[in-house]
Amino acid sequence: MPDIKHFDPDTVLDTVVRLFWRQGMATTGIQDIVTATGLNRSSLYATFGGKQELYLAALHRYREQWSRPAFRGLAEDDRGLPAVAEFFDSLIGVRCSGEYARWGCMISNAQAGAENGDPDVRAFLDQHHEELREALRAVLVVAGAEGQLAPGTDPATAADLLALLAYGVNLRSRAGAEAGSLSATVAAALRSLGSGTTD
Amino acid sequence: MPDIKHFDPDTVLDTVVRLFWRQGMATTGIQDIVTATGLNRSSLYATFGGKQELYLAALHRYREQWSRPAFRGLAEDDRGLPAVAEFFDSLIGVRCSGEYARWGCMISNAQAGAENGDPDVRAFLDQHHEELREALRAVLVVAGAEGQLAPGTDPATAADLLALLAYGVNLRSRAGAEAGSLSATVAAALRSLGSGTTD
DNA sequence: GCTATCTTGAAACGGTCGTTCCAGGTAGCC
DNA sequence: GGCTACCTGGAACGACCGTTTCAAGATAGC
DSSP states (O other): OOOOOSSOHHHHHHHHHHHHHHHOTTTOOHHHHHHHHOOOHHHHHHHHOSHHHHHHHHHHHHIIIIIHHHHHHHHTOOSSHHHHHHHHHHHHHHHHSSTTTTOOOHHHHHHHSGGGGSHHHHHHHHHHHHHHHHHHHHHHHHHHHTTOBOTTOOHHHHHHHHHHHHHHHHHHHHTTOOHHHHHHHHHHHHHHHBOSOOO | OOOOOSSOHHHHHHHHHHHHHHHOTTTOOHHHHHHHHOOOHHHHHHHHOSHHHHHHHHHHHHIIIIIHHHHHHHHTOOSSHHHHHHHHHHHHHHHHSSTTTTOOOHHHHHHHSGGGGSHHHHHHHHHHHHHHHHHHHHHHHHHHHTTOBOTTOOHHHHHHHHHHHHHHHHHHHHTTOOHHHHHHHHHHHHHHHBOSOOO
8 A cells, every 4th residue: 555654743732833833824934843853844834734724723732732631631630629720830830931931821812813813713612612601610619518618609600700710810921921910810709719628 | 394294293103003903913914004094105105114013003192092091081080990890891881892893902902913022012011001000099088988899808909800801801802702701800890909998 | 384204105015825737757557 | 465445745826914115196485
């Protein structure tokens, strides 16, 4: 049979994710991708299709590698508010330090960019938002059952609030916000949702 | 003396703001601007300089026309929390309906884009963030003095929280979030900050 | 009305964009 | 080993990018 691919598409996609994540879709050229991945234009187009499809594939890969693991860890945690605190701590850690510091969130960046005009991207963004909300809601339901929430706090509404807060963290971190400042703000938000009891 | 400009730079800048606001900097070409404003490349470059300077001028114009009036209205309002509620209502109104629906905030968009790598843009973003925080802080100090805040609520920290929330609203509105959903979330946030008294 | 000075129109610059095409190379099956 | 089906390298495509240049047009002061 035929010759076989001389590269691993998923490895290539990881490199592509980093390019789109840091620079955005519009600012990243095919040439950048060719240079960074080392593979040829022909192989690129044969494997992934054009730029738009490649970007969409990168978005999906990002979600699989970053968003969903975090969401799972959140939804499956039965500690309630401490789980939310840990989620945000970890988020701020990635956003403000290490290799990806000041890159923001690839998906949040997509919301602000022109790429969100594409129907497929838009659908992806909506779905991502629902997954984030649902994970937060699930853990807040637990928190409510444990009596960690202030009286009259609706878990779903609080989840919406925290979701928007996460977007704010993503945005500000890309512009260089300090981790300490973001942490303090998140802590205050959780305090205002909480019942005031430490346990 | 010489010939005089055949156009009003501020009017042109308004058109340019709309282009950059809606499409982003990277996706907006000089040709788009020439077409939309009707004036010539020569006049454009002679008046504003290159694309980067034009974008920066548009950012400043946006702040003068949108951000600062809203910030002033907020900081000068002595009603406390109701002023904050009105600020967000008005924000959501602009973001979700009318001519600028789903455009998001030009400055929030800039935070997510590649343009934030430019030092001038970065400085602008920082200053804008400070102005937003300060306006919110001022009105929250009033709210605190009027006993509208929950006990132990620090106005400055609460201002940071609301600022991040505003960024979240800007981001989600661009991706098509419903006004009603955003309003409900904001209302919940204000409720969680409040003392629970209606007046 | 002439001149000096600025503005305007339009063409053109080199470079880069995303994409396509094709010859040459390589692996598996007969 | 030959055939076939696929992949790779590299050149090339037309279109558009931001920017520059220059001649022609327009205005205020003399």
